Amino acid sequence: AIEVKVPIADEATLVGGTIIIEKEIDNNAGVWSQLGSSTFTIVSSDLSGDTSDKDKTCSVDTDTDDYNHGDVLSFRAIVTDNAGNSTTFTTFTTAVTLTVDKTVPTITSATAAWGAVLKTSEATSSTNADRQVAVVTTNVEDGQDVTVSLTNDSEGTCSDTAHNNQTDCTNNSGTWTATSVSKTGTVSGNNATIQFTATDLQSIGQGACTLRANVSDAAGNPATENTSSFSVDTVHTLTFDNTSDSVNAFSW
Numbered sequence: 001a002i003e004v005k006v007p008i009a010d011e012a013t014l015v016g017g018t019i020i021i022e023k024e025i026d027n028n029a030g031v032w033s034q035l036g037s038s039t040f041t042i043v044s045s046d047l048s049g050d051t052s053d054k055d056k057t058c059s060v061d062t063d064t065d066d067y068n069h070g071d072v073l074s075f076r077a078i079v080t081d082n083a084g085n086s087t088t089f090t091t092f093t094t095a096v097t098l099t100v101d102k103t104v105p106t107i108t109s110a111t112a113a114w115g116a117v118l119k120t121s122e123a124t125s126s127t128n129a130d131r132q133v134a135v136v137t138t139n140v141e142d143g144q145d146v147t148v149s150l151t152n153d154s155e156g157t158c159s160d161t162a163h164n165n166q167t168d169c170t171n172n173s174g175t176w177t178a179t180s181v182s183k184t185g186t187v188s189g190n191n192a193t194i195q196f197t198a199t200d201l202q203s204i205g206q207g208a209c210t211l212r213a214n215v216s217d218a219a220g221n222p223a224t225e226n227t228s229s230f231s232v233d234t235v236h237t238l239t240f241d242n243t244s245d246s247v248n249a250f251s252w
Contacts, residue, residue, distance in 0.1 A: 016082035020038075020078050023074065038060050105137060105140045109135070134194075137187060140215055146213060147182055147184050148213045155207070181196070181201075210227055213226040
């Protein structure tokens with residue numbers, strides 16, 4: 001929907017009157033047409049009661065298929081009082097033009113430096129590059145934030161503290177909150193680097209995890225979430241050979 005705030009004068013003759021919003025596309029030689037099909041009725045509560053103007057928000061549903069990418073829309077309001085007298089408003093409280101953005105942003109890839117398995121060497125690494133996620137986008141302007149989350153659904157907390165795993169929690173009407181950590185990075189040239197700390201990576205627990213990356217363009221159009229799987233294996237297992245006489249007979 002497009003919202004236009006129209007200033008309403010504190011005049012009783014406007015009560016019972018109407019407002020329609022009109023649009024012009026790319027300053028098209030003064031060709032105006034109604035935006036959507038809504039007509040807004042002015043009621044007494046739309047008046048300020050103190051002689052000042054009061055904004056009335058007119059929210060109009062419109063189909064983006066009616067416009068081309070890059071179209072610039074200008075708006076005006078036709079206000080008609082209860083006697084049928086009309087006034088055209090072109091000055092509003094908010095901006096009276098907008099540009100149509102129909103380009104869909106995408107996330108081409110979100111690649112974790114640790115690959116398919118997060119091991120101890122990466123989770124405890126002092127090298128930043130070992131703890132990064134590289135995100136590649138298309139049609140995303142510089143300066144937009146990318147958010148990457150790492151979630152372990154099998155580890156977390158239950159609203160009912162009597163249950164400490166997801167299955168028991170949900171089976172007993174509890175709310176399961178998965179263990180998760182999120183970081184953001186900034187797009188530059190359709191690339192972003194998201195930096196995690198060693199503490200972040202050590203906090204998500206063991207087992208299967210999901211990496212999720214999200215971004216929107218400057219117009220607020222969201223890209224489809226990019227997801228991938230990895231596992232965490234930072235626990236060493238000692239295997240003893242009881243058949244050997246050697247005191248060093250164990251392996252990692």
